[in-house]
Amino acid sequence: MLSRENIIRIVVSVNIVSWLLLLGLNLITLLQGYDKTTFGVPIAIRGLLLNLFLILVFFYFKARSEEERGSSFVDQLVRLLDVGWVLALISIVLRFADFFFDQFLHDRSAQMILLFYHIHIGLVTLFLTQTFFVWKKFILYQRSRRLQLTWQIFEYALLASLFFNFFQLDSSDALFYIILIPLSLLGIITAFNLKWVAYLDVRDKWKAILLTFLIGLFCAYFFWNLSTYARDTEIVTNLIQSVYILALFVFVGGYSVLGCAVLLFNLPTSVVFEQKIEELLDFQRLTQTFQAKENETQVYETLLQSTSKASDADAAWLIVANENRQITNVLTKNIQKQQALATEKKIVKELKYTAQSPISENIRKGLLDGIIDDMNYQSVLLVPLIFQDKLHGTLGLLKTQKDGFTTDNVELISTFARMTGVAIENFRLVSKVIENERYQESLNIARKVQQKLLPDHFDDNNYFEISAFSQSGDEVGGDYYDIFQISDSRVILIIGDVSGKGTSAAFHMAQMKGIFHSLVELHPPPHRFLALANNALSRCLDKDQFITASVFMIDSEKGVIHHARGGHCLAIYYSNETQSSSLLQNKGMGLGLLRRPDYIKHVTTKTHSYQSGDWLILYTDGILEARNADGDEFGEQRLLTFTDTHTGLSTTHFIDAFWDYFRHFCGESEQQDDYTIVAVRFL
Incomplete structure (x- = not known):
């Protein structure tokens, strides 16, 4: 039984042979002056060889795309761009050689034009087909059943359009557009699925914009190349008259344009999205600190750093008290401990704060004079560390602008504070259990409580x-x-x-x-x-x-x-x-x-x-x-x-x-x- 590698080798070999046969047949047709617009056996054979080449390339890349797993979106774009560079470079070299023979040697024969054109047929087919399957992966990311069905219809319709290569339709024929326009519209409809864009960060989005733009340029360049060759009477098989190729150009180019546009439109929201991700990471770090059973001071430091970063506060403090309301720990950021204590006392008195819920207010001008002279703080956020009506301390944040703390800031920091309140209580409870050697007894109690839940x-x-x-x-x-x-x-x-x-x-x-x-x-x-x-x-x-x-x-x-x-x-x-x-x-x-x-x-x-x-x-x-x-x-x-x-x-x-x-x-x-x-x- 043939292995997968051997099957691929056979497909590639048959592909090359079909391309060479098509080239040879077109050279013979050119030399004999055969009327290539007349429907006959030569046209049917040319269509057969062209379709064989296109189909083998299609299924080769289809098999390759199914094997590739786990690559990021940007990595796939980079690989596609690398292929585009190589194919475009080969094309440019051929165009330069064509120009050199024409302008300097005056020896631009019809056979040479046909040879260069057939090489371009291979280059264009390889580029469009590989790009087609990369776009397919992107479109079907997070796919729905309806999208999957739409794509299958488009893919099968695209392959079905190869049938018209046997007739070598002319762009002046109405049937040509009756087939091309619906097929192109179906491709554009599927191209509007760009969910993958939301999963890129700001840096990757900038990379993706550049890469998709360059891929779109390659697509435009190859189309221009085929269009210029189409004006030469020496080419026998005109790829521009192929509904299949034109539909691929529309789809590949259209998705490149849509991709660039959607990526650009998503850039402004990416900063906010990444900020939310960072807040979640802070939340996770705080949770991990609790789970690691670190001491109370480490939990306080993590809370102060996370909340300051999440709210972009200019100064912050955390005052922790025991069950008797005696201060046991004071942590600060960009403010002295004595200043933090005096500031909280003054603000609590001014706002008549009862430490039952978070409060965010603008600071009255001159309120902190004599306490802090080097910075003009204009807004404050105070959040209590409470668990089951037990006040474990207060978290304070200062900013230099008015209305500096949004509702999202208050909710997020309140969540951090509640978790810390729970953690503080847990630390203290566990300490008491360990000190009194009643850990097992407390677990037995917990077991009885849980049994009552059932x-x-x-x-x-x-x-x-x-x-x-x-x-x-x-x-x-x-x-x-x-x-x-x-x-x-x-x-x-x-x-x-x-x-x-x-x-x-x-x-x-x-x-x-x-x-x-x-x-x-x-x-x-x-x-x-x-x-x-x-x-x-x-x-x-x-x-x-x-x-x-x-x-x-x-x-x-x-x-x-x-x-x-x-x-x-x-x-x-x-x-x-x-x-x-x-x-x-x-x-x-x-x-x-x-x-x-x-x-x-x-x-x-x-x-x-x-x-x-x-x-x-x-x-x-x-x-x-x-x-x-x-x-x-x-x-x-x-x-x-x-x-x-x-x-x-x-x-x-x-x-x-x-x-x-x-x-x-x-x-x-x-x-x-x-x-x-x-x-x-x-x-």
Whole structure:
């Protein structure tokens, strides 16, 4: 069987042969003076050879483009420009040789013109085809189904236009434009997709502007070159009369122009965008400082640097106090400690600040005279470091211009301050726990608290019975399940799993419960429920954490289950009619993995009818991934088989029987993750 490399060699060889045959046939036609405008066998053969050459080049670059992965947009433009330089240089050398023979040697033969022109056919085809597939990658970045379909129509229509090379249509023919104009318009329509531009920073956008402009110039140069050759009667195969080539010119050139224009229009917003990115990075650095369990002073320094940078403050201070309101630490930037203390005291008195919420105000002229004389500060922002009504300190920022702090500044810095307040409280709590050797006791308390977050029983109803069991892999865990009655005949059943385990997972599990309790009051459909939850959780989850969840709305009146899956394990459904279990298939992405509004595109609600005697089994991945002493995973198949053989029990006995079976499988193996299972039997 031929390897991919051998196939490529064969394609290249056939390509070269078809080009040489086309050149030879055109030379013969030129020497014999054959009437090349008459439809006949020579025209058909020329069209066949030309199309063979164009198609082989097309599919060669198509295969190459599918192999290339992972390159940045700018890198792809640079590589394309490198190819353009080489091809343009060859073209310029040929044009110079043509000029030299004509002006100095007066030996510009028809055969030489035809040879130079055929070399240009190869150069133009290579440039246009490679650029076509680079633009294709750019256009189909973050593509929708509709865009994918439009592109396929354009690509197939472009290849279909090769058929007209057999007739060698003239630009004076109406049919020529009837074909060319719709094809060109379709290409321009697809060219309006430039989502990739938004993912470039300012520097890359400037590079991309220059590169796309130069690529557009190459396109214009090659078109001019073919146009000048088209005026020579010696050329037999006129590429300018090819609908395929002209459509490629329109598409490649049009996308270059659109790319330059969109890049230029996006430059003003790029600075703001990068500023927001920098703020997010500051936020991440602050979060990492907390996660690294650094001491309080390091957290304070990180907060002061991040907030000063984010707000572009001219001076800043951070005053930290203990539980007795005694100052324990003062950090400053571009202001002396005594000046910071005196400034805050004076401003607090002037503004009657109660340290309950952030405040941003203009400073009355002369207010700081005698305290700070070297700079004329005109606006101030004071933000308290509060956690659960405990004031840990105050963050102060000064600027020399009036109204220096925007609403965005206040919100961002307030978020930093709240996080720092939480961190300070955590540091102090952990210190107390360590000092009093009660760390284990506090974790036991946390475990009991978490257990209260999960329902300890389920209310009876006439439609189904439900039982559940959960066991944490650590003192506390991140598994969550709950049920909500939203009407007489409808309930929402939820199961979720926070990535990781321990206190961090438990903390986010508590957040998840609060968010889900709030959202259930809105009665959204399951996929919308997950989208709203993703939006809320994205604001509080750490960057490296996510949550999987599944939501089931059981409508007992209609006898249906509406379910959506956010990356969670596939639920098991047992059909009493078929006496067998299967996995409820549904696509979905975990909460917090995609922190953008278009997350909703990645979850769907599916509807499934149920009958009396059917079962619904929910679980977390800790059960599937549990291993026995031999290293074998429990897996889905064992759970399916167990369900098939135990549906004659009540849900309570089903859960008890399952845990006996599960513990027997695991034996003495150490528990690595949280275990949770929920069983629903429809009456």
